[in-house]
Amino acid sequence: MIRYNIQKLGANVIDFVQTTGMMGIFLTNCLRQMLTPPHKIMSIIKQIHFIGGRSTIIIIFTGLFTGMVLALQGYHNLKDFGSTDLLGSAVGLGLIQELGPVLTALMVIGRAGSAICAELGIMRHSEQIDALECMGIDPFRFLMVPRYYAAIIALPMLTFIFDVVGIMGGYLVGVVLMGVSEGSYFQGMYSSVDWSDVQLGLVKSFIFGLLIIWIATFKGYFLHVLKAGGHGAEGVSRVTTDTVVLSSVVILASDYLVGTIML
Amino acid sequence: MEMNNHNEVIKVEDLVCHYGEREILHNVNLTVNAGEIMVIMGGSGSGKTTLLRTMLGLNKPSSGDIYLMEKHICGLSQKELYKIRQQFGVSFQGGALFSSMSVRENIQLPLCEHTRLDRNTMDIMCRLKLEVVNLSGFENLMPAELSGGMLKRVALARAIIMDPKLLFFDEPSAGLDPVVSAELDELIVRLKNAMNMTIVVVTHELESAFRIADRITVLDQGNVLITGTVDEVKNCKIERVQNLLNRRPRNDQVDADEYMRRLTGTVS
Numbered sequence: 036m037i038r039y040n041i042q043k044l045g046a047n048v049i050d051f052v053q054t055t056g057m058m059g060i061f062l063t064n065c066l067r068q069m070l071t072p073p074h075k076i077m078s079i080i081k082q083i084h085f086i087g088g089r090s091t092i093i094i095i096f097t098g099l100f101t102g103m104v105l106a107l108q109g110y111h112n113l114k115d116f117g118s119t120d121l122l123g124s125a126v127g128l129g130l131i132q133e134l135g136p137v138l139t140a141l142m143v144i145g146r147a148g149s150a151i152c153a154e155l156g157i158m159r160h161s162e163q164i165d166a167l168e169c170m171g172i173d174p175f176r177f178l179m180v181p182r183y184y185a186a187i188i189a190l191p192m193l194t195f196i197f198d199v200v201g202i203m204g205g206y207l208v209g210v211v212l213m214g215v216s217e218g219s220y221f222q223g224m225y226s227s228v229d230w231s232d233v234q235l236g237l238v239k240s241f242i243f244g245l246l247i248i249w250i251a252t253f254k255g256y257f258l259h260v261l262k263a264g265g266h267g268a269e270g271v272s273r274v275t276t277d278t279v280v281l282s283s284v285v286i287l288a289s290d291y292l293v294g295t296i297m298l
Numbered sequence: 299m300e301m302n303n304h305n306e307v308i309k310v311e312d313l314v315c316h317y318g319e320r321e322i323l324h325n326v327n328l329t330v331n332a333g334e335i336m337v338i339m340g341g342s343g344s345g346k347t348t349l350l351r352t353m354l355g356l357n358k359p360s361s362g363d364i365y366l367m368e369k370h371i372c373g374l375s376q377k378e379l380y381k382i383r384q385q386f387g388v389s390f391q392g393g394a395l396f397s398s399m400s401v402r403e404n405i406q407l408p409l410c411e412h413t414r415l416d417r418n419t420m421d422i423m424c425r426l427k428l429e430v431v432n433l434s435g436f437e438n439l440m441p442a443e444l445s446g447g448m449l450k451r452v453a454l455a456r457a458i459i460m461d462p463k464l465l466f467f468d469e470p471s472a473g474l475d476p477v478v479s480a481e482l483d484e485l486i487v488r489l490k491n492a493m494n495m496t497i498v499v500v501t502h503e504l505e506s507a508f509r510i511a512d513r514i515t516v517l518d519q520g521n522v523l524i525t526g527t528v529d530e531v532k533n534c535k536i537e538r539v540q541n542l543l544n545r546r547p548r549n550d551q552v553d554a555d556e557y558m559r560r561l562t563g564t565v566s
Contacts, residue, residue, distance in 0.1 A: 166394035171384035
């Protein structure tokens, strides 16, 4: 029994090291292809539409309710200290530095990351990626580059939308419903949120975009060799679930790391 | 490295392939001459698809050499492989069409990626190839709207869009009814005659193989049993070839003690 457990542990360690190495090589290949022109602009726009455009509604709703909840909680807490004037700065900082990039990334993982992983997995399973290679078309250029560009362009844009809608949600609850003065709401925000906070949010969303697309494309592309993969519908479902779980954890961990480095 | 005999379009020498620790192909040797249809035949698990994928450069061999159109492909970089692959066409078992693209876009994909032809010329070429595979007027349909036979014919149209000299088929008649299968076989022979193509077909369908083949290679458990003309294969005295041709189930003698040891996992 002990021997079996040690063997299993060893196999898992080897698998982890191999997968990490493969992920590194995969990302290097993708980034190298991204930096090698020419690129098909139409394919990139199509992917921006898929990752960004189609996520807009869900981002608007999430942003609105997040801003509203933030203002509601903030108002009741600040009221005890007689500091409701700080509501604008609490909502603004909370959204722009943290909640905007993180929640946007989590929404995009659920909507686009899983779909991209499943799409690539099915393409692998139905030999479409092999067919590309046999036509002399580099799958990294054809499949990965547009998705990578789209993710790192769309995520900051979606985060921006999330932040703006969230601030409006906060305004709705704080100013319209709770009666905080409009001037103090926006003045508080204006005085406490500076360019470095916006920068932090944008850098985070850029990094999150890269991480999401990296994990989703890697898991789908290597469906056939990954331990969680295998062939068939079950393999696709497993790597898709893996993508959502791993991406979410990585986003939260990297949020802390980026925050530590930049704050 | 280049091979010497210019009549040989494909030459496979002492090819060994593994999946993990399992050896799939054992010292396979094979040559395909220019302008012939070579059928690689064998039962399920005989290694024929592995051989095809290795010839295409999709699997890395453990040892051995493969020469494709006078180029030794085993040591080539990915970039060089992509260049060579532009010179041949492949039709996969399930068609491998891109579901988000129309028939026209699927067929034109190699042209879009490798040439600078204008849209009109590409449309004309697409229509021509669709005519070759008897699917005129289907260019605006999506793959989901096509039957299995149509999918395979569209895949064939895509494979020949660049007018390759070498064409590979993986199980072209698998899952098709006898009539559609016969039509596809006829099409393969027509392509060879009209365009002087060299064609490699991997199949386990005996009738189809005998209908189209100039030469047949029979694979069994990763070994080449025989390579020869249709008559040579039919008259071959090797038992395993006859088992395959006569659809006789394999009758391996199993030692009872050995079987029990395998079953219980005890090592003698």
